[in-house]
Amino acid sequence: MNxxxxxxxxxLADHRHFGxxxxxxxxSQPTLSTQIRKLEDELGVPLVERAxxxxxxxxxxxxxxxxxRRIVAEVEQMKEAARRSQDPEAGAVRLGIxxxxxxxxxxxxxxxxxxxxxxLELLLVEEKSDELLARLRDGKLDAAVLALPVHDEQLHTEFLFEEPFVLAVPDGHPLAGREALALDELSEQRLLLLEDGHCLREQALDVCRLSGAHEKTEFRATSLETLRQMVAANVGVTLLPALAVKPPVARSDNIHLLRFSDSHPSRSIAMVWRRSSAMSGFLERLAQVFxxxxxxxxxxxxxVPAAAARQSAAVPPPRSDWG
Incomplete structure (x- = not known):
């Protein structure tokens, strides 16, 4: 066995297909199949049902x-520890977000x-939170930037920052002329939300539960940018995280942003890695930068006044392909 x-x-466990x-x-497929049979012979039990x-x-x-899987991950960490002992701040880090x-x-x-x-060579992986956690546990990522809470005693969480939410409403909405609102004023609103699988959906639902607001169930967006465009098209209102409405993101002159005056709904962002990671010391320093x-x-x-919005609209929004 090697x-x-x-x-x-x-x-084979991951792909469930020899090819x-x-x-x-x-x-080659014959090579992999032969080695799996040798492994079965060595262990004395069948490992695979071949249909x-x-x-x-x-x-x-x-x-x-x-x-x-655990053995392979431990060996990779052993190699990483040896390499980083020579230069702790060089090499590649696989970071999910x-x-x-x-x-x-x-x-x-x-x-x-x-x-x-x-x-440092920073290799970024953009995926939904559940997928990032699975890859982190399997050793396919070194660390991930996630929203708290993360419930896993095998993982270390390093708090980064608290990101507030703002309410985005279309031009002409009764709240459009205001700069702030109380959380309980959301109780009369039906919010546009993301589809299942996005952690922002769960965070927005938490705000809905606190305020008495409801979801506009006729539509669920696949991305934050889709939500923004639906608000601009006067389909409804939504919650946006603070970083998503700051430059270099372009503002739309027909979307108005309102902060919350009493309660301050937000999400907690942390960097997460395995407690057993050989890179823990370096990841702490990386988290400080983030x-x-x-x-x-x-x-x-x-x-924001429409004139300011039109001026900032000259800055192109960031682009990203989301699943």
Whole structure:
């Protein structure tokens, strides 16, 4: 038994297909299949149920694959620890970040990361939070920027900042002429929200529960930018996080932003990594850079005059492909 064979088993568990698993491991399908059979012979139990069109792991196979996954992750961390002992601030870091934060936070922090760690290769992965957590636990990511809470005793969470929400309403809405509102004034509103799977949806639902507001269930957006455009088209109102309404994001002259005057709904952002990570010391320093944002960048934005909105609209919005 060797590390290569364990990687083959993990790939087969992930893809449930010999051809795709072989392609992921950069070997031929017969090679991967042969090594899996050798592993079965060595362990003395079948690991795979081979059907004409699909592959299923046996109970023993599932347990072996999970153990193999942990072993492979530990070996990768061992290699990373050895490399970082020579130069802790060089090399590659695989960092995950969720879609309703990535395009708004990264323009502010990436230049600072490059200045602080000039030798660092930062590999960014943008996915929904559940997928980021799964990759983090499997060792496919070194760390992830996520919204709290994160319930996993095996993971360390380093708080970064609190990001307030503002209410976005279309031009002509009864609230459009105001700069602020009380949280309970949301009780008469039906909010546009993101589809299932986005953590921002759950955060907005928490605000709805606190204020007595309801969801406008006829429409669910696939991205934050879609929500913004639906507000501009006078379809409804929504909650937007503060970073999503700050430059370099362009303002629309037919969307008005209102801060909350009494309660201050927000989301807590943290960097998360495995407690067993060999990179913990470096990740603490990286988290400090991510969390060191100017106070005005996280201040809730009130209504902006149309002239100012039209002037800032010359700045193009960030682009991102979201699932």
């Amino acid at each position: 590390l290569r064979d364990l990687k083959y088993l993990v790939a 795709r698993a072989a392609a992921a491991c950069y070997v 004409p069109r699909k592959v299923m792991l046996t109970p023993a196979g599932r347990e072996a694959a999970e153990r193999a 969720f879609p309703t934060l990535a395009p708004y936070l990264l323009p502010h922090v990436i230049p600072r990361v490059r200045a602080r760690f000039p030798q 969390g060191d944002l100017p106070a005005d960048l996280l201040a809730p934005t009130g209504a």
